[in-house]
Amino acid sequence: MQVKDIIKKVKQIEIRTKKKSEATLMGQYHSAFKGQGMTFSEVRPYQFGDEIRRIDWNKTARFREPFVKVMEEERELTMMLLVDISASMDYGTKTQLKREFVAEIAASVGFSAAGNNDKVGLILFADKVYKVIPPQKGRKHILAIISTILSAEYIPTESKFDVALQYMMSVFKKRSLVFLFSDFADEYDLKILRVASRKHQVLGMRIFDEKDAQIPDVGYTLFQDVETGKEIWANTSSARWRYDFAEKQKQKLKNLEDDFDKSAGKLLNINTGEDYSKVLYSYFKKK
Structure with missing residues (x-):
C-alpha cells in the first residue's frame, strides 16, 4: 500500500469510526471499564x-x-492493542481485508479510549513481536496506530499470540485492557493465556472471513498455507471432504472459546462483513 493510499485510508477510517465511537461505544466503554481502583x-x-x-x-x-x-x-486505563500480522490476516473475500477491518475496529475502540483520557498502545506480532508503540493519549497517537496497522508488512509465518502476551506482561506491568486481534488459526500455549487473563483484562477479537471455514466445489485443487508454505491436494468435489473440513473448523472454534472461558478471558467472533459496533456495544453493555 502506497503512502498516499495509507493516508487516505486513515482519514476514511477516522471519519467512519469517530461517528461510531462517539454515538454508540464511548458511553458503554466508560461504564464497562471503570479503572484500577x-x-x-x-x-x-x-x-x-x-x-x-x-x-x-x-x-x-x-x-x-x-x-x-x-x-x-481511578478513571485512567491503559488499553493495549495486540494485532496479528501473520499472512492469513492479509486476506478477505468481501469489501475489506482482515487487516483493514482490524484497523477500523482498533480505531473505534482507540477513539473511545482517547475520549475517556485513557492511554493506548500497540504490539504487532506474528511468530514474534515485530513492533511496539508504547501507550500514549490523544487523537494523533490513535491515527499513528491506525497507520502502523495498515502499513505493516504481513509475515508468511505461523502466528503465536501467546508470545505477544508474554512480551506484554514482561514490559507493561500495570493492569491493562487488552484487545487481542487475530484469526486464531494456529496453536498456542494455554498456560500463558491463563496467566495473562488473570493479570489483565483480555478480550480476544477473532476476525474471520466467511470463506475461512467453507471450501467451495472447485474440483481437484492444490491448496497452499500462506503462513507455512505447506501444500496439499484436495478433492473439493467430495461433499464428505467439505463437510469434514467445516466440522474441524467448528471444533477448533469451540476449543478456542472454551480456553478463553477457562482463562477468565472473553472471545468475540466478528465477521469481516459484520457491523462490529453492535457486537462491541453488546459486550460493553453486558460487561
Missing part, C-alpha cells in the same frame, strides 16, 4: 449514612467532630 480525594464532615470505616480518626480527634475520607475512582 479507588484513590483519596478529600476529607469532609461526617453525614448520616456514611460508612464508619471511612472515618478519618486523626482529623476527628483534632476537631472533636467526625470527619470522613472521600474516595474517588
Whole structure:
C-alpha cells in the first residue's frame, strides 16, 4: 500500500469510526471499564449514612467532630492493542481485508479510549513481536496506530499470540485492557493465556472471513498455507471432504472459546462483513 493510499485510508477510517465511537461505544466503554481502583480525594464532615470505616480518626480527634475520607475512582486505563500480522490476516473475500477491518475496529475502540483520557498502545506480532508503540493519549497517537496497522508488512509465518502476551506482561506491568486481534488459526500455549487473563483484562477479537471455514466445489485443487508454505491436494468435489473440513473448523472454534472461558478471558467472533459496533456495544453493555 502506497503512502498516499495509507493516508487516505486513515482519514476514511477516522471519519467512519469517530461517528461510531462517539454515538454508540464511548458511553458503554466508560461504564464497562471503570479503572484500577479507588484513590483519596478529600476529607469532609461526617453525614448520616456514611460508612464508619471511612472515618478519618486523626482529623476527628483534632476537631472533636467526625470527619470522613472521600474516595474517588481511578478513571485512567491503559488499553493495549495486540494485532496479528501473520499472512492469513492479509486476506478477505468481501469489501475489506482482515487487516483493514482490524484497523477500523482498533480505531473505534482507540477513539473511545482517547475520549475517556485513557492511554493506548500497540504490539504487532506474528511468530514474534515485530513492533511496539508504547501507550500514549490523544487523537494523533490513535491515527499513528491506525497507520502502523495498515502499513505493516504481513509475515508468511505461523502466528503465536501467546508470545505477544508474554512480551506484554514482561514490559507493561500495570493492569491493562487488552484487545487481542487475530484469526486464531494456529496453536498456542494455554498456560500463558491463563496467566495473562488473570493479570489483565483480555478480550480476544477473532476476525474471520466467511470463506475461512467453507471450501467451495472447485474440483481437484492444490491448496497452499500462506503462513507455512505447506501444500496439499484436495478433492473439493467430495461433499464428505467439505463437510469434514467445516466440522474441524467448528471444533477448533469451540476449543478456542472454551480456553478463553477457562482463562477468565472473553472471545468475540466478528465477521469481516459484520457491523462490529453492535457486537462491541453488546459486550460493553453486558460487561
